Amino acid sequence: MPPIQIGEPIYLRLLFVPACLGILWLWRLSYRFSDRKLLKDSRTSPRALLYPLGGELWFWFCILLAVISLVMALSRPTILATVSQNAGADFIILQDGSTSMRVSDTTPDRWQRSVSWIRVFAEMLSWQDQRVALALFAHRTAPQIRLTRDPNALFFFLDYLDREPPFRLEDDTSWDTNIEEAIYWGVQIVERDAELYGERLSTKVFIVISDGQSWSGEVNNALQLARSRNIRVYVIGVGTLSGGFIPQLPVGIYEQPEEPIRSTLDRQSLRAIAQVGGGEYYELEEDSAQDIALEILIDVQSRTQTTRRQETFVDLYWLFLAIAAGLICLSTLLLQESTQLWWQLAVASGLIALLVS
CATH class of the missing domain: 1.20.1300 (3 helical TM bundles of succinate and fumarate reductases)
Structure with missing residues (x-):
């Protein structure tokens, strides 16, 4: 040219x-x-x-x-x-919205604790060369916002989702934690963004916030797909090892109440997901929200390309x-x-x- x-x-x-x-x-x-x-x-x-x-x-x-x-x-x-710019980073937050996130073994409960961390993380971003996407998942993934530099879009959904997950307790699908489906969706949003706006040299990061899921081959396949796209997966565990009881549905007068189900933090599976995904594992009970957000940002920044060339x-x-x-x-x-x-x-x-x- x-x-x-x-x-x-x-x-x-x-x-x-x-x-x-x-x-x-x-x-x-x-x-x-x-x-x-x-x-x-x-x-x-x-x-x-x-x-x-x-x-x-x-x-x-x-x-x-x-x-x-x-x-x-x-x-x-x-x-x-030729203009040189910071390559930046893209954060895709995958928030667990299954029924087990309603357990109150953390203050006030797992869901509200994780949403408050997302708010802290968003407040620490510069939003200049950083973009954020948000998706909720249970048995299926429900995307909320695409990759954007607009903090108001994220804070709007955080205000809307502040109290409880959008998945209803009465739905059977809300009782499943499908991390592999969430990771597949995250890869799709990255690929779709590249189709619409072109390839970016930014570092791609998944942040999975969950209380755990049993390890399976499907999870491993999803992680391998993410790694093939140079996407690192960071995992934040929410909950405690002692756990708590999942809220039960109200029963009728003549119905027998079901046995209460105890949900505990599946630390081993979450740690394995972070290890295979090339990221790090954190727990909200052990570390403060600010420390976790800062460590993720520092680690991502160290892996981010310094500049990208843009010809205009x-x-x-x-x-x-x-x-x-x-x-x-x-x-x-x-x-x-x-x-x-x-x-x-x-x-x-x-x-x-x-x-x-």
Whole structure:
């Protein structure tokens, strides 16, 4: 790709006129030099006489350059500029919304504790070269927001989801924790974003927040897919090893209540997911929310590419107009006759007409 592109090349034909005038100007300058030499040789004076080097020709030289600048501005030139930017990072938060997240073995419960951590994490982001996506999962994944730099979009959903998961306790599908489905969805959102906006050099990160799931081959396949896309998986465990009872549905008068189900933190499975996913494992009960968020950001930043090159074209239209205006102002200092002033006013009027149009 050429470094300079011309948007309206037809106007470059107008350069033929200043080219001819330039040849005439050079001829006049050489003629003046010969006259200057002849005067020095033919005249005798007790003191050395000083003759202007170019005289009024320098005024015409500035006008000539101003006309060339105007023609170049009309041709709409653009120049290739390479901009280096921070590659940034994309965080896809996969939040467990299954029924076990309603257990109150943490304060106030697992769900509200995890949502409060997401809020802390979002407040620590710069949101300049960082994007965030959010999805909730139980038996199926429910995407909430796509990758965005708008913090208001994330905080809106956090305010809406602050009290309890959107999956109803009455639905059987809310009693399952399907991490592999969530990871597959995360990979799809990354691929879809690349289709819409092109490939980015940003570091891709999954943050899984859950109380655990039994290890299976399907989880391993999902993790291998994420690793093949250079996506690291960080896992945050919510809950305690002692656990707590899952809230039960209200029963009818003649119905026998079901046995209460105890849910505990599956630390071993979550740690295995983080290890295979190439990330780290954290627990909200052992570490503070700020420390976990900071450690993840520092680790991701250390793996992020420093810069990415972005090629863009910069319009030179206004630059050439400014050069033409500057040359006309400079020629004012070289005025010696009123005729030259009228020429300057004519060129200035043409420049103003271009600016207005």
